[in-house]
Amino acid sequence: QKEVEQDPGPLSVPEGAIVSLNCTYSNSAFQYFMWYRQYSRKGPELLMYTYSSGNKEDGRFTAQVDKSSKYISLFIRDSQPSDSATYLCAMSSASGGSYIPTFGRGTSLIVHP
Amino acid sequence: ETGVTQTPRHLVMGMTNKKSLKCEQHLGHNAMYWYKQSAKKPLELMFVYNFKEQTENNSVPSRFSPECPNSSHLFLHLHTLQPEDSALYLCASSQDGTSEGKTQYFGPGTRLLVL
Numbered sequence: 148q149k150e151v152e153q154d155p156g157p158l159s160v161p162e163g164a165i166v167s168l169n170c171t172y173s174n175s176a177f178q179y180f181m182w183y184r185q186y187s188r189k190g191p192e193l194l195m196y197t198y199s200s201g202n203k204e205d206g207r208f209t210a211q212v213d214k215s216s217k218y219i220s221l222f223i224r225d226s227q228p229s230d231s232a233t234y235l236c237a238m239s240s241a242s243g244g245s246y247i248p249t250f251g252r253g254t255s256l257i258v259h260p
Numbered sequence: 261e262t263g264v265t266q267t268p269r270h271l272v273m274g275m276t277n278k279k280s281l282k283c284e285q286h287l288g289h290n291a292m293y294w295y296k297q298s299a300k301k302p303l304e305l306m307f308v309y310n311f312k313e314q315t316e317n318n319s320v321p322s323r324f325s326p327e328c329p330n331s332s333h334l335f336l337h338l339h340t341l342q343p344e345d346s347a348l349y350l351c352a353s354s355q356d357g358t359s360e361g362k363t364q365y366f367g368p369g370t371r372l373l374v375l
Contacts, residue, residue: 155300181363190350190366191303192262235303246354247293247316248364250303 150174153236153251162260166223170236170251173217177238180212181248182221185233194234195221226258263287264367266351272373273341281336281370283351290356292334293364294326297348309334310356341374348372 153170160166168182178199183191195210197203197219203210209222219238223230233255237248263286273279285292294306308316309328323345325337334351348371352364 149302151302183366188368188371190262190264190266190352190368192366193363196363247305247308252300252302 150249151236151238151251154254155252157255157257159257159259160226162226162228162258164226164258166221166226166230166256166258168221168223168234168236168254168256170219170238171217172219172238172249174238174240174249175214175217176240177249179239179246179248180210180219181237181239182208182210183235183237185235185253187232191235223256226256228258228260230258231256262365262367264351264353264365266349266367266370268370269368270371270373272375273338274375275341275343277341278337278339280338281349281351281372283334283336283367285332285334285351285353285365285367287353287365288355289353289365290331291354292328292331293352293354294334294336295350295352297350297369303350307336338372341372343374346372346374 151172180197182195184194185191200212200214207224211220233253235253236251239246239248292309296304306320307326327335348369350369351367354364
């Protein structure tokens with residue numbers, strides 16, 4: 148079983164839709180959860196950063212962590228064509244002093260006008 | 261711009277060539293990383309440098325050789341690569357010391373094609 152599972156998609160939605168992107172994980176030691184957005188021909192850029200369980204909102208983006216289910220989500224409200232990108236989840240723990248994140252494969256999102 | 265630059269952006273090389281990838285960060289960070297990104301696969305961590313010292317080598321073949329002369333610069337020296345090494349090579353940096361500071365900032369990557 149991979150440490151972090153993420154459906155690669157592609158996920159295609161119409162403009163204005165609410166998008167839900169998800170990852171599951173197996174390592175219960177993960178405490179830090181991140182979402183990165185990667186446009187074509189660019190490096191990943193940090194979108195959201197969450198510690199432990201709960202929700203975090205930033206504009207149209209909401210990150211949700213459910214540690215009991217080992218499940219994290221990223222919601223995008225009022226999706227725009229400019230949101231079309233690959234979204235990577237990443238997570239890390241403090242065990243052994245190493246915070247180096249483990250990444251999912253990324254989900255390709257297409258928002259069509 | 262994330263404050264992490266990489267050159268070249270694209271590289272085509274033969275299996276007998278020697279080339280180097282360069283990464284520079286302008287964020288005052290103390291940790292730098294090399295990742296390999298292949299299609300439909302998770303980011304693969306290759307090397308980690310913390311305060312110029314290599315702290316991780318993730319079983320990377322010796323045809324990849326990293327160099328970190330200072331906290332702002334990171335190189336990846338390539339020699340006798342194989343076609344399966346074709347990928348996007350990403351450099352990242354993070355500020356060491358605090359949990360939140362471990363967030364990584366990525367460069368745009370070097371798209372490498374080995375013929």
